[in-house]
Amino acid sequence: MPALSMVHQLSLDIPTTANPRIFRIDDTSIYTVDLPIICPVLQITPPGFSTPTNITVTTPFNLVLNACTLGIQGSDCGSSSNILPDGIYIIRYSVSPNDKVFVEYHHMRVTQFVNRYNQMLCNLELNGCEPLADIKAQLNELRLIKSFIDAAKAKVEDCHDDAKGMELLEYARRKLMKLDSNFC
Numbered sequence: 173m174p175a176l177s178m179v180h181q182l183s184l185d186i187p188t189t190a191n192p193r194i195f196r197i198d199d200t201s202i203y204t205v206d207l208p209i210i211c212p213v214l215q216i217t218p219p220g221f222s223t224p225t226n227i228t229v230t231t232p233f234n235l236v237l238n239a240c241t242l243g244i245q246g247s248d249c250g251s252s253s254n255i256l257p258d259g260i261y262i263i264r265y266s267v268s269p270n271d272k273v274f275v276e277y278h279h280m281r282v283t284q285f286v287n288r289y290n291q292m293l294c295n296l297e298l299n300g301c302e303p304l305a306d307i308k309a310q311l312n313e314l315r316l317i318k319s320f321i322d323a324a325k326a327k328v329e330d331c332h333d334d335a336k337g338m339e340l341l342e343y344a345r346r347k348l349m350k351l352d353s354n355f356c
Contacts, residue, residue, distance in 0.1 A: 180207060182266070183202070185198040189283060203231065212230070212267050214227040215263070218242050218259075219258070224264065257284075280324060289318055292348075317347050320340050
């Protein structure tokens with residue numbers, strides 16, 4: 173009888189959220205019943221940081237993290253939570269043996285960008301008919317900006333090209349700021 177390979181299939185889901193103060197991570201792993209889950213380690217490196225923050229987890233987990241739990245905010249944690257920066261978050265999850273059983277994700281957070289984009293859409297004077305030329309031009313520019321935000325996210329998360337993703341996100345940010353300054 174052939175020996176069955178027993179191994180955990182680690183997987184995380186990082187859902188998009190509109191709340192700029194939270195970061196969600198859901199454990200979607202498939203754990204082998206006959207194999208113990210030993211020493212689960214979740215490490216998150218926020219943008220601009222070089223050292224990860226270790227998050228204590230028990231499996232399976234569904235976490236809602238904030239600036240304090242991510243190590244971004246160091247004071248007033250009991251009374252307020254800072255807005256989390258957009259950018260690349262590196263998430264590594266492992267179980268023993270941790271150097272062999274792990275997954276690592278590069279997640280492009282774009283919550284602030286998307287919230288501002290949505291606010292700008294709300295501010296457009298749109299009706300159920302063809303918009304005036306200036307409104308149509310703003311709408312087309314917003315669509316282009318959204319495409320660059322989506323492309324930045326895809327470059328990081330699917331193509332594994334962090335540098336190109338950040339370049340695209342920065343370009344989208346500049347275009348959004350320019351359009352925002354022209355919005356009436």
